[in-house]
Amino acid sequence: MEKNPTMLLVVAAALTNEVGEILLQKRPEGRQMAGLWEFPGGKVESGESPESALVRELKEELGIDVDGQNLIPLTFASAQNGDRNMILLLYRCTRWQGEPIALESPELCWRTAANMHDLPMPPADEPLVRFLETMT
Numbered sequence: 001m002e003k004n005p006t007m008l009l010v011v012a013a014a015l016t017n018e019v020g021e022i023l024l025q026k027r028p029e030g031r032q033m034a035g036l037w038e039f040p041g042g043k044v045e046s047g048e049s050p051e052s053a054l055v056r057e058l059k060e061e062l063g064i065d066v067d068g069q070n071l072i073p074l075t076f077a078s079a080q081n082g083d084r085n086m087i088l089l090l091y092r093c094t095r096w097q098g099e100p101i102a103l104e105s106p107e108l109c110w111r112t113a114a115n116m117h118d119l120p121m122p123p124a125d126e127p128l129v130r131f132l133e134t135m136t
């Protein structure tokens with residue numbers, strides 16, 4: 001990443017419950033893309049693996065504990081994000097400890113992929129949602 005400062009690496013989770021619904025959170029006011037619904041996650045920081053970054057973000061944002069081994073690589077998106085090229089890695093996660101709480105977001109919701117289309121989401125997420133739909 002140091003040799004490619006125009007690339008932004010983001011990780012996100014499709015936390016999936018026993019009836020196949022996936023957790024989305026609303027981006028808070030005052031942040032880029034405020035009000036849009038996203039998969040929980042965030043930027044990979046210097047020195048972190050993608051999986052350890054996602055374990056950290058899920059704890060910070062939702063208060064849940066996830067074992068990195070329970071993050072299953074699913075798909076990715078490639079999109080412009082400001083002046084950078086963003087690569088967003090999406091992982092499936094069906095096992096975690098604790099009940100997700102909106103610690104950094106105004107609101108959470110559980111939706112099947114087929115029912116996400118009526119929610120405003122970042123443009124990069126559109127192909128991710130279409131991919132998730134093919135899996136259900």
Ligand SMILES: Nc1nc2c([nH]c(=O)n2[C@H]2C[C@H](O)[C@@H](COP(=O)(O)OP(=O)(O)OP(=O)(O)O)O2)c(=O)[nH]1
Binds near residue numbers: 033
């Ligand atoms: N978490 C997440 N971010 C997404 C999704 N789709 C999408 O375009 N993004 C973008 C929004 C942001 O520009 C970027 C994630 O950065 P962020 O600001 O949420 O990251 P962070 O939690 O590390 O926050 P910060 O420390 O930079 O404030 O990725 C998504 O589904 N989930």
